[in-house]
Amino acid sequence: MSIKQLKDINKNYISQTFEATVLMSDIKVKASKNGKRYADVIIQDSSKAMEVKYWDYEENEEFINSLSPENAINIKAVVGEYQGQIQITIKQIEKANMDNVNIGDLIPTSNWGIDSMKNGLDFFYEKVKSSHMKKLIDRMIFSNDYFKKFSTHPAARQVHHNFYHGLLQHTLEVLKFGYTVATTKKLSERQIERLIVMTMLHDWAKIIEYKALPSVGFTEEGTMLGHIFLGAHTTLNVINEIEDFDQDDKLIILNGILSHHGHLEFGSPVLPKTVEAQILHQADKMSGDIESIMSFMADQENEEDTFTTKLWNMGTDYYKKGIN
Known part of the structure; x- marks a missing residue:
């Protein structure tokens, strides 16, 4: 059975085998309880990215390691279910004929x-x-060094805005949400300027933290340091190169970047200390949460259940009947 897009796979396909042309954008080799190595593989096409199982990694290690995210593959896989969630298991992999594939379509x-x-x-x-x-x-x-990366990078590996132009879309959503609150609450023009700047820069370092698509995952620098530190550190260095940068603006913008996750336990080293920083945190959370929910619901829109399965990062399921 062939499918048009990965997003078409739902519980109606359980126990069925399908064929598809996809990109293998990331692979994590793991070991089962008996010591046999297998792979968790992230595959993607233009509709979505998903993690799948490949149990035959050991037998095909050399071939699998020869594949790159820029090369499409043809897969044959079976749809299963694990703990109430769809689980895809790859049975066969072969390199696709790149003359017949447009990477942009995947x-x-x-x-x-x-x-x-x-x-x-x-x-x-x-x-x-x-x-x-x-x-x-x-x-x-807006410099030549950064704009292409900023406008094309994803904003996350999986949870939200994990697609081409994702960082730019997420930044614009946060700007819109934040600006609406700031003007509604009649913040001063200077406060609004600072809010706009810290919002543009709050996730800027994801161009360093994440690999560029079609690769998926973290860079070594991103894994070791994270985008909050990298963003604040780079911003401070650039600020120090700008003559007569206002000290209050400097502290407020840096606090906004450092605190945009809102809580110490969520990775921010400091808490929001200004109205601007609190607005940024709330707008950032809204953008990420709503995108996560909507994409999760879209993934399950073809299933007959009234509710989605439980969305792990939100801790609940979602009602689907009222979306159309």
Whole structure:
């Protein structure tokens, strides 16, 4: 059985075998209780990325290790179920004929449209009037060194905005949410400028933390240091290169970047200490949570159950009947 896209797979396919052309974007080799090595593999096409099992890794180790994220593969796999969740197990893998494959068709991509997103970013850029803050985002967002990465990188490995242009879409969502709150609560123009700058930079270092698509996962630097430290550290270095950067703006922007996860136990080394930082945290959480829920519901929209399965990072299932 062939499928058009990975997102089409649902519980109606359990016990069935399917064929598909996908990218193998990441692989983690593990060992079972009896010591036999197997692989958790992340495969993807334009509709979604998913983790699947490959139990025959040991027998095909050399071949599997020769594959790269830039090379499409043809797979034959069976759909199963484990602890109430769909589990895909690969039975056969072979290299695809790249003459018949467009890699762009196999990479999940934002549906917002890159031109529209660039216009949105320009809208908020024009709200920043202070020259020192404008220089900061000019160097870190809009420079030739960084803009392509910032506008194409994913914002996460799996949970939310884990697609091409994902970081840019997430940043724009946070900017929109935050700006709405800031203007509703009548923050000063200076506060709004700082909020815009810290929002643009809060996840900036994900261009360092995550590999560029079609690869999936963390870089060594990202694993060792994380995007919060990398973002604040780079921002501080750039600020120190800008003549007469206002000290209050410096402290407030850095606190916003460092505290945007909102809680020490969630990875922020400090708590939000300003209204701007608290708005950023809440807007960031809303963007990530809602995208996570909506993409999870979309993955299960073709299943007949009234509720989704439990979404692990939100701790609950979701009602589906009212979405259409």
